[in-house]
Amino acid sequence: MQTLSLTVNGRRIERSVEPRLLLSDFLRHDVELTGTHVGCEHGVCGACTVLVDGEAVRSCLMFAVQAEAARVDTVESLGSEHALHPLQEAFRDAHALQCGFCTPGMLMTLVPFLRDHPSPGELEIRHALSGNLCRCTGYANIVKAVALAAERMREAGAAPGAAE
Amino acid sequence: MTRLVGQPVKRNEDARLLTGRAQFVDDVHLPGMLHAAFLRSEHAHARLRAVDLSRARQRPGVIAAFAADDLGDYWAPGPLLVPPPPIPDLVFRHAPQVPLARGKLRYVGEPIAVVIAESRYVAEDALADIIVDAEPLPAVVQLEAALAPDAPRIHEQLDSNVAAHALQTTGSYAKARAKAHRVIKRRFHYDRGASAAIENRGVVAAWDASAEEMTIWDTTQAPIPIRNGLAAMLGLPESQVRVIAPFVGGGFGPKIMMFYPEEVVIPWAARAIGRPVKWIEDRRENFTATTQERSQIHDAEIALAKDGRILGVHDVFLHDTGAYDPYGLTVPINSQCTLLGPYKVPNYSSEFTAVFTNTPIVTPVRGAGRQHGVFVMERLLDLAARELGIDRLEIRRRNFIRPGEFPYDHKIIFQDFKPLVYDSGNYEPALAKASALIGYDRFVREEQPRARSEGRQLGIGVVAYVEGTGIGPYEGARVTVEPSGRVRLATGVGTQGQGHFTSFAQIVADQLGVGPDEVHVVTGDTRTFSWGTGTFASRGAVVAGSACHAAAAAVREKAIAKTAELLGVKPKHVSIGGGRVYLERDPSKGFTLGELAQKANPLRGGVTPGTEPGLEATKYFGPERGSTANGVHAMIVEVDRETAQVEIKRYVVVHDCGTQLNPMIVEGQIHGGVAFGIGNAFYEQLVFDDGGQLLNASFMDYLLPTALDVPAIELGHVETPSPLNPLGTKGVGEAGAIPTGALFAQAVENALAGTGVEITEIPLSPSRLFTLIADSRRVGPVPAAAPSARGRALCLEGTYDFGGSPGDVYALLLDPRVLASVMPGTKRLDRNGDRYDGVLDVGIGPVSAAEFALEVVVADQIVGEQYAMRIEARGKLGFVSGTARVRLASNGAGTRMSYSAELQVGGTIAAVGQRMLDSVSKAMSAQALKALERSLRARGAASTPTGAAS
Numbered sequence A: 001m002q003t004l005s006l007t008v009n010g011r012r013i014e015r016s017v018e019p020r021l022l023l024s025d026f027l028r029h030d031v032e033l034t035g036t037h038v039g040c041e042h043g044v045c046g047a048c049t050v051l052v053d054g055e056a057v058r059s060c061l062m063f064a065v066q067a068e069a070a071r072v073d074t075v076e077s078l079g080s081e082h083a084l085h086p087l088q089e090a091f092r093d094a095h096a097l098q099c100g101f102c103t104p105g106m107l108m109t110l111v112p113f114l115r116d117h118p119s120p121g122e123l124e125i126r127h128a129l130s131g132n133l134c135r136c137t138g139y140a141n142i143v144k145a146v147a148l149a150a151e152r153m154r155e156a157g158a159a160p161g162a163a164e
Numbered sequence B: 001m002t003r004l005v006g007q008p009v010k011r012n013e014d015a016r017l018l019t020g021r022a023q024f025v026d027d028v029h030l031p032g033m034l035h036a037a038f039l040r041s042e043h044a045h046a047r048l049r050a051v052d053l054s055r056a057r058q059r060p061g062v063i064a065a066f067a068a069d070d071l072g073d074y075w076a077p078g079p080l081l082v083p084p085p086p087i088p089d090l091v092f093r094h095a096p097q098v099p100l101a102r103g104k105l106r107y108v109g110e111p112i113a114v115v116i117a118e119s120r121y122v123a124e125d126a127l128a129d130i131i132v133d134a135e136p137l138p139a140v141v142q143l144e145a146a147l148a149p150d151a152p153r154i155h156e157q158l159d160s161n162v163a164a165h166a167l168q169t170t171g172s173y174a175k176a177r178a179k180a181h182r183v184i185k186r187r188f189h190y191d192r193g194a195s196a197a198i199e200n201r202g203v204v205a206a207w208d209a210s211a212e213e214m215t216i217w218d219t220t221q222a223p224i225p226i227r228n229g230l231a232a233m234l235g236l237p238e239s240q241v242r243v244i245a246p247f248v249g250g251g252f253g254p255k256i257m258m259f260y261p262e263e264v265v266i267p268w269a270a271r272a273i274g275r276p277v278k279w280i281e282d283r284r285e286n287f288t289a290t291t292q293e294r295s296q297i298h299d300a301e302i303a304l305a306k307d308g309r310i311l312g313v314h315d316v317f318l319h320d321t322g323a324y325d326p327y328g329l330t331v332p333i334n335s336q337c338t339l340l341g342p343y344k345v346p347n348y349s350s351e352f353t354a355v356f357t358n359t360p361i362v363t364p365v366r367g368a369g370r371q372h373g374v375f376v377m378e379r380l381l382d383l384a385a386r387e388l389g390i391d392r393l394e395i396r397r398r399n400f401i402r403p404g405e406f407p408y409d410h411k412i413i414f415q416d417f418k419p420l421v422y423d424s425g426n427y428e429p430a431l432a433k434a435s436a437l438i439g440y441d442r443f444v445r446e447e448q449p450r451a452r453s454e455g456r457q458l459g460i461g462v463v464a465y466v467e468g469t470g471i472g473p474y475e476g477a478r479v480t481v482e483p484s485g486r487v488r489l490a491t492g493v494g495t496q497g498q499g500h501f502t503s504f505a506q507i508v509a510d511q512l513g514v515g516p517d518e519v520h521v522v523t524g525d526t527r528t529f530s531w532g533t534g535t536f537a538s539r540g541a542v543v544a545g546s547a548c549h550a551a552a553a554a555v556r557e558k559a560i561a562k563t564a565e566l567l568g569v570k571p572k573h574v575s576i577g578g579g580r581v582y583l584e585r586d587p588s589k590g591f592t593l594g595e596l597a598q599k600a601n602p603l604r605g606g607v608t609p610g611t612e613p614g615l616e617a618t619k620y621f622g623p624e625r626g627s628t629a630n631g632v633h634a635m636i637v638e639v640d641r642e643t644a645q646v647e648i649k650r651y652v653v654v655h656d657c658g659t660q661l662n663p664m665i666v667e668g669q670i671h672g673g674v675a676f677g678i679g680n681a682f683y684e685q686l687v688f689d690d691g692g693q694l695l696n697a698s699f700m701d702y703l704l705p706t707a708l709d710v711p712a713i714e715l716g717h718v719e720t721p722s723p724l725n726p727l728g729t730k731g732v733g734e735a736g737a738i739p740t741g742a743l744f745a746q747a748v749e750n751a752l753a754g755t756g757v758e759i760t761e762i763p764l765s766p767s768r769l770f771t772l773i774a775d776s777r778r779v780g781p782v783p784a785a786a787p788s789a790r791g792r793a794l795c796l797e798g799t800y801d802f803g804g805s806p807g808d809v810y811a812l813l814l815d816p817r818v819l820a821s822v823m824p825g826t827k828r829l830d831r832n833g834d835r836y837d838g839v840l841d842v843g844i845g846p847v848s849a850a851e852f853a854l855e856v857v858v859a860d861q862i863v864g865e866q867y868a869m870r871i872e873a874r875g876k877l878g879f880v881s882g883t884a885r886v887r888l889a890s891n892g893a894g895t896r897m898s899y900s901a902e903l904q905v906g907g908t909i910a911a912v913g914q915r916m917l918d919s920v921s922k923a924m925s926a927q928a929l930k931a932l933e934r935s936l937r938a939r940g941a942a943s944t945p946t947g948a949a950s
C-alpha cells in the first residue's frame, strides 16, 4: 500500500492504495466517481479519458499513484443536470449521444481541445475525436455538437460580462 | 395542439448521461460487495479432465472458487431460446451452452471456473493459481472442413457437426432455369464481426436472505425473460427476483442472448456466499465470451430473362453457428428471407446447413444475418446488369414489387414463424430519391469519365433492401397519472441508447396533453413492469411504442369519462390539453390531471360498481406479423489503385421506416447503423487461426471505424405508414447496417471497372483489396476469397552470421547457462540430457509479464550442423508450442546460422494480436541473437554480424 494525495474535481483526497491500482479504478471505485467509464483498459477506446493537470489522459493507462499531487478532473466536474456545460448542452441539442457510454470520455477529450482550438474546422474536430471510439452515433452528430459548442462558447466569451 | 409524435424532441435521458450520473451496471456499488473473475478455456477443443481450485482458494482475499461440479444440481445446460420455425423437413439439433464447462472445452474463452474475491485484482491473481488438466483435441474452425466425414466431432452425442438443415422453396427453380436467357452463378463469402458495444457485459447480484429476494443488475436487452429464467433456476417465485437493466452502453444484439454463463453463475454465487457479487467483463473476454456473428458461404445462382427480369434464384449456403446453438436459426433464416429484398422472385430455392465449429457462439448482431442475404442478391443483380448490358438501377426497377401488390406474400416462413408477407412499401420513389440525391446520372455521364481521364478511380454504388422489423410476440406498458399530476410510464423493454425514454414519452404525452418531459419513463426494471420479451429485431419502438400508445389512450378515455361524469356532460364535450381535462366550450370548467387522479381514487364513500380506481391503464400490443421497412443506400468512393485505400466521398440513405416517432432519433439510428456497416465492410474481421485461437482480441488489432473513417451521411425519407400498428411505424435500428457490404462491393468494383476485379466477399480491407487488384493484373482467374484462409499463428525465420566456427557456435547454442543469459526474461534454465526445463517471464504489449514454464526437447542433432527443438511453454497467459530448427554452416570467416520456427500460440498472448506478437517475437529474437554474439565474443571468438532476424 502506498499513500496517495491528489485533488479530484477540486476536492483534496488522501488514500492509501495498492501501487498497481489503475487511476480509472481508483476514480470509479475508491472515489465513487462513476462517470468515468471503462471500455477497453488498453488505451484505445478513450471512454476513460479524464483531465490530469488540465490535459486529457486515459485513466486506464495510468496508475493511481502516478497522479500523486496532480489535479484530476472528471466529467462530474463539468455541468450539473440542470446547468449543463455548453459542450454538454451542444451534445444534447445535436443528438451527439445514444447509449452515452462513450460520452464522458468524449467530453473530457474535447474540453482541452476547445480550449486550445476555439474555432476548429471539421477535419480538425474529426482528428480530435479519432482517439475516442463510439459504436452508436457514427460520429456525425458529435462533430456537429463540437462545432456548435465552439460557436456558442466563442459568442459567450465575446459577450460583455460573460462568465469565464 | 401540435402533435409531439413526429417531432425532433430532445432526449429526456441526456442530462443524466452527459453529467456522468446515469447508472450503468458497473456503477452499482453495494456494501460488502465481492468481485468475480472467470477462468476461461485457452483451447478451442479439449477434453477437460480436472480442475484444481485448492491453491486459488487459499490465496488471501479469495472468498470462494467454483468449477462445474461445485454447482451441484444448479448446473444444467441452458435453454433453447428460439425454437426452429415450422419449416417442413427442417433438421435442428440443439446443443445448449453450459454454465461452467464440464468434460469438454469447445471454444477459446469458454468459462471453466470462477473466483470470487475481495477485489477484482485479487480474483484475477487467483486465476493463475488454478490448475486445469485438459487434453487438447484437433479443432474444427473452417465450415467446409467441419463437415468432412472424418472431422473431429464437437458434440459427441451428435453424429456430425451439422447443427441444422433447412430448405425453403417457392415455385420451381429448375423450370425457371430451363427457360432462362442467362444464368449467373458465383460463390460468396460474408463474414461478420464483434458487436463491440463500448460497454462490456456485466452482472451484479445481491441476495437478501431475510426477504428471500434476489436483485440482479444486468447489461441485458431482455430483463423480463432473464428474471423468469433465473427465478426458475434458483427455485424462487418470479416475484422474489428483480432484474434491472439500467442504462446499457450499447446492445447491438449479443446482449439479448441468454443465459450467458456469468448470468447464471453470479446470482447463484451471491446466494451461496451471502454477499453481493459483481462481475464485469473486460474487453479481451468480450471478444470471445460475448456472442458474435460470423461466416456464411453461399453458392448462389440467378436465372434471368433477356429483359433482366428475375426468373428465379437458387442459393445453397453454410452458416457458422459456433460451438453451441442456443439462439436457434434466427440468423440463417433472416439471411434466407432477406435475400429476396424488394424484388419479385417467382421461383426461389434456398437451402442452408448450419455448422458447429470450435469458435464462440453465433447469435444475432445488428442486422442479424440480413446483410448476408442482401449481399448475395445485390451482387447477383450487379453481375446480371453487367452481363445483360442493363443499367444497375434499371434492372432493380424492373424487378421491384409494385405499390399495388401489397401485402406481398413471398410464400416462405420468416423468423417469427409467420409467412414472409410484406405489409407495405413503395420502392420506386426511394430509388429515384436516392439516385437524385447522389446525382447518379450526372456522375455516370460526366464525373466518372472526367475522373478517369485524370487517372482517378471513382465509383458509385446503389443498392436496395427490405428489412423485416417489429416482430412479435408482444410488449406491454402501464401509464399512471399520479395525484401530483406527474405521468409515469412503465414498460418492459430496456434501452441501450435508442432513446426510448423520449419516443415513448412523446407517444404518451400526445394522448394526455402534457409535455414530453412531464412523462417519467421507467424501462427495464422487472419490479415496475414484468411482462414482455425484450429489445431486439428493431422492435422496441414498434411493439412497445404501440403498447404505450394503447395504455395512454385508455387513460385518456378514463380521464375524459371521469370529467364528463363530474361535470354532468357527455364525454364528447370534454377536451384534454395543457395538463388539464375541461369542458370544450368553457375551458375554465375542468380539472388538472392530478386532481382527476385524486378523484379517481376516493378514500371514502362509494363508487359506481365496476369502476377501476386511479387514472391508470395497462395495455399490451402484439402485431399480427412484422412490418417491413425498406430503403436504398448510395455511395461514391475513390479507390487508390496503388495502395488500395478507399475513400468514401458521399453516402446517401433513403429510408422508409413508416411514421417516424422522432426524426432526430431515427437519423441517429441510421448514422450509427451505417458506421456499423462500414466497419463490417472494410475494417472489422475476427481472425481465427486453424487452432481456433482468435488472433485479434483487442481494439488495437480489431479495428472499429473512427471519426476519420465514417463520412457525413445525407438522408432522405419516404414514409409508407405500416398498417400493422396504430402508430404506422416500422423499425429502424438495424437498417443502416444491412446493405452497406453490398454497397461497398458495388461501388469499389465500379471504381475499378475495366480491371476485372470482381468482389464476392466481405469484409474487404485495404490489404485484401490490394491482393484482388494485384491478382486482376495477372491473367487467369482470381483465387477464392480469403476469409477462410487462416495462417499459422507465429512463424519466425532468419539467418545470422557469427564470427566463430560452427563447432563453437553449436556448443554455445546448446549451453543452458548461455541460453539463460541471452533469452529475455529467463529466470531459470536447467539441462537434463536432451531436455531443458525452465521458467521465463514474458509480457506482450498491454499484457503484463507473467511466468511461463518452459520445456524444450532437442532432437535430430548433428553436432556442429543442425538440431531441432520441440518447444512447449505454458503459463497463466496461455501457451506456445511448436518446433524450431537450427542449421549451421561455415561461411568462410565464420558460421551462418539459419533458423525457422513454427509456433502455435494460445490464450491471452494470442489474443493481443498478430501484429503485436510478430513484432515482439522478432524483437525478442533479435535481442537474444545480439546477446549470443556478445557471449561468443566473450569466449574469445570474434564475430561479424552481417545478418539479422528477418
Ligand code: FES
Binding pocket: A037, A038, A039, A040, A041, A042, A043, A044, A045, A046, A047, A048, A049, A058, A059, A060, A061
Ligand atoms: S478504457 Fe481507457 S482507453 Fe479504453
Ligand code: FES
Binding pocket: A096, A097, A098, A099, A100, A101, A102, A103, A133, A134, A135, A136, A137, B198, B249, B250, B497
Ligand atoms: S453513444 Fe454509445 S458508444 Fe457512443
